[in-house]
Amino acid sequence: MNAMSTDTFTTASSSQDALVRFSQVKKSYDGIHYVVKDLNLDVAKGEFLTMLGPSGSGKTTTLMMLGGFERPTLGHILLNGNPVERLPPEKRNIGFVFQNYALFPHMTVAENVAFPLRYRGIKGTAAREKVARALGRVGLEALGDRRPAQLSGGQQQRVALARALVFEPSLVLMDEPLGALDKQLRERMQIEIKQLQTSLGITMVYVTHDQSEALTMSDRIAVFHDGRIQQLADPKTLYNAPENRFVAGFIGENNTMNCTLVGREKGLAVVRMADGTVLKAADAPLTGGSAALSLSVRPENIRLAGNDLPPAQNLFSGQVTDMFFLGDHMRLSVAAFGGQIVTARIPVAQVQGIAVGGTVHLACLPSDCRLLEG
Amino acid sequence: MWLPSYATPSERLSRTLVVAFAVAVLLFLIAPLFIIVPLSFSKDPFFTLPVREYSLRWYEDLFGNPRWFEAMMNSAIAAVLTTILATTLGTLAALGIARPDFPYRRVIMALLISPMIVPIVIVAVGSYLFFGEFGLTNTRAGLVLAHTALATPFVVITVTATLSTYDTNLTRAAHSLGASGLSAFFRVTLPNILPGMISGAIFAFATSFDEVVVALFLTAAEQRTLPVQMFSGIRDQINPTIMAAATLLLALSILLFAALALLTRKRAR
Numbered sequence: 001m002n003a004m005s006t007d008t009f010t011t012a013s014s015s016q017d018a019l020v021r022f023s024q025v026k027k028s029y030d031g032i033h034y035v036v037k038d039l040n041l042d043v044a045k046g047e048f049l050t051m052l053g054p055s056g057s058g059k060t061t062t063l064m065m066l067g068g069f070e071r072p073t074l075g076h077i078l079l080n081g082n083p084v085e086r087l088p089p090e091k092r093n094i095g096f097v098f099q100n101y102a103l104f105p106h107m108t109v110a111e112n113v114a115f116p117l118r119y120r121g122i123k124g125t126a127a128r129e130k131v132a133r134a135l136g137r138v139g140l141e142a143l144g145d146r147r148p149a150q151l152s153g154g155q156q157q158r159v160a161l162a163r164a165l166v167f168e169p170s171l172v173l174m175d176e177p178l179g180a181l182d183k184q185l186r187e188r189m190q191i192e193i194k195q196l197q198t199s200l201g202i203t204m205v206y207v208t209h210d211q212s213e214a215l216t217m218s219d220r221i222a223v224f225h226d227g228r229i230q231q232l233a234d235p236k237t238l239y240n241a242p243e244n245r246f247v248a249g250f251i252g253e254n255n256t257m258n259c260t261l262v263g264r265e266k267g268l269a270v271v272r273m274a275d276g277t278v279l280k281a282a283d284a285p286l287t288g289g290s291a292a293l294s295l296s297v298r299p300e301n302i303r304l305a306g307n308d309l310p311p312a313q314n315l316f317s318g319q320v321t322d323m324f325f326l327g328d329h330m331r332l333s334v335a336a337f338g339g340q341i342v343t344a345r346i347p348v349a350q351v352q353g354i355a356v357g358g359t360v361h362l363a364c365l366p367s368d369c370r371l372l373e374g
Numbered sequence: 375m376w377l378p379s380y381a382t383p384s385e386r387l388s389r390t391l392v393v394a395f396a397v398a399v400l401l402f403l404i405a406p407l408f409i410i411v412p413l414s415f416s417k418d419p420f421f422t423l424p425v426r427e428y429s430l431r432w433y434e435d436l437f438g439n440p441r442w443f444e445a446m447m448n449s450a451i452a453a454v455l456t457t458i459l460a461t462t463l464g465t466l467a468a469l470g471i472a473r474p475d476f477p478y479r480r481v482i483m484a485l486l487i488s489p490m491i492v493p494i495v496i497v498a499v500g501s502y503l504f505f506g507e508f509g510l511t512n513t514r515a516g517l518v519l520a521h522t523a524l525a526t527p528f529v530v531i532t533v534t535a536t537l538s539t540y541d542t543n544l545t546r547a548a549h550s551l552g553a554s555g556l557s558a559f560f561r562v563t564l565p566n567i568l569p570g571m572i573s574g575a576i577f578a579f580a581t582s583f584d585e586v587v588v589a590l591f592l593t594a595a596e597q598r599t600l601p602v603q604m605f606s607g608i609r610d611q612i613n614p615t616i617m618a619a620a621t622l623l624l625a626l627s628i629l630l631f632a633a634l635a636l637l638t639r640k641r642a643r
Contacts, residue, residue, distance in 0.1 A: 067546075067550060068549070068550075069546055069549075088549065088554075089546070089549040089550045090549045090550070090551075090552050090553055090554055090558075092550075093552075094550060095550070096546070096547065096550035098543045098546070098547055099543075100541065100543060102541060102543040102544050102546065102547035103547075104544060104547075104548075104562055104565075104566075105566065106565040106566060115548070115551050115553075115561075116551035116552050118552075119551065119552030119553060119557075120552060163551065164550075164551075167551070167552070
């Protein structure tokens with residue numbers, strides 16, 4: 001875990017491009033418990049970076065520190081190379097979209113969007129043009145005279161977005177902005193936000209606990225847990241190569257099974273499972289700090305063992321304990337390796353002659369199996 | 375309110391009794407109205423009912439007699455000043471207490487609303503003795519200060535209630551958009567807690583305008599307020615002008631109450 005912090009520093013882009021830099025930032029409210037522990041993170045210009053994690057992982061506190069609403073207990077936050085940890089939010093010129101939108105209820109939509117312009121000396125026709133352009137970007141040009149309470153949740157979300165973008169900040173922060181919307185609207189807004197971010201070339205730091213949201217929108221994702229960044233990587237790497245057990249379990253679905261390392265062979269790690277089955281996994285650099293190892297494999301990477309398999313597959317078998325029909329696939333729960341439940345996603349057409357209680361033979365590629373510490 | 379057609383006779387009886395009792399209580403509460411209002415329009419200098427002849431002479435006296443008119447002006451000035459002071463102080467106190475990091479919140483809240491609970495005579499005697507030290511007895515400033523202490527709790531309570539539904543992210547949003555502390559307060563916080571402030575202000579105004587005990591202790595002839603004038607009027611010479619003054623106070627109370635009701639209904643929408 002200690003190696004992780006230096007890791008994240010090097011994975012970030014070079015410091016000239018960094019718009020935001022967290023340098024050894026710590027935050028504690030009571031002086032005893034640290035909500036954020038030793039945070040090092042660079043956000044590059046034009047990047048969409050998501051801070052993903054369960055509640056209480058420190059991601060929102062980190063965002064609040066960047067926005068200026070909380071002050072770090074220790075460490076520095078650099079914006080364009082300048083330390084800002086003592087700068088109040090109104091001097092940071094950062095757009096902020098709040099979880100519940102925080103639209104001013106006593107103002108019309110247009111007045112809400114015009115609010116930041118007054119503090120930047122933009123008045124009259126120039127202000128009206130900017131407001132119209134900002135509302136046009138989010139498709140609400142006709143609703144400028146409405147009050148926020150007269151709008152739907154999705155429309156309110158768009159107004160909040162327009163308000164945070166109208167003064168053309170180079171950095172926009174978003175705190176779970178889509179949490180209150182229903183699934184379909186949320187997915188549409190994800191794409192809209194991502195398109196706006198790309199077309200305007202703004203840097204965005206986005207907080208969410210929804211992993212699919214993070215995977216859809218982000219250039220890079222920082223997975224937070226227990227006040228630390230567990231892994232910082234692009235969505236594909238994060239999904240395919242989780243670095244530890246927490247990330248493996250948090251991003252997508254993963255089977256993690258206890259195992260012991262027995263050797264290495266042709267660039268693959270050889271492990272023994274609880275019941276003695278020997279499997280191969282992609283070799284990973286292990287720090288050796290943790291004695292416990294686990295093998296991680298995603299349900300969609302497990303298939304039924306058959307005649308058409310390429311050689312060097314991992315083979316194992318178990319007893320089917322549950323079967324669920326999920327439309328495009330069947331979900332099988334299989335007790336294998338002496339009782340551990342392994343979940344597999346099998347195409348419906350292939351699941352013939354398999355019943356609960358029966359024995360099933362499964363296979364997976366060693367390259368899909370990852371060895372994790374912890 | 376009304377029973378369905380399938381109600382049994384005993385249900386009907388008990389419902390009738392409940393309604394009769396409720397009506398009796400309500401009548402008892404507003405009975406003084408039926409005495410005071412007609413008497414204030416009576417032509418007779420005595421309190422006799424039923425009224426034989428109507429006139430506005432007591433209202434003419436109320437506005438024409440300098441003693442009564444000055445008392446009304448004194449009351450109005452004291453009430454307006456008290457309202458301004460109590461609303462400002464009470465709002466500031468409520469804003470402070472609403473902060474999540476405010477220490478000893480419960481104790482300070484209890485202290486702030488204690489003037490509502492402490493018997494009014496004690497407040498009156500206490501302020502009389504205390505203000506005497508500073509030469510504040512028999513001054514308008516002394517009266518306004520004492521009334522402010524009595525009225526501030528109403529503002530603290532109403533503004534605290536409004537703040538409990540106020541989203542602090544609105545203030546944060548204002549800051550993030552470029553507003554400094556004061557600007558964010560006046561452009562975002564204040565408009566959103568205004569209903570609570572107005573309710574508190576109405577209570578504060580009524581508290582000061584109706585108050586008699588503290589005013590008796592703290593005022594001399596020049597600062598005499600309307601309730602004090604009525605009180606001494608009753609003792610010295612029985613005069614239906616009191617009834618006119620009482621009717622006026624009543625009308626004002628109803629007006630304030632209606633304003634409050636309108637305000638809460640607007641907020642509910």
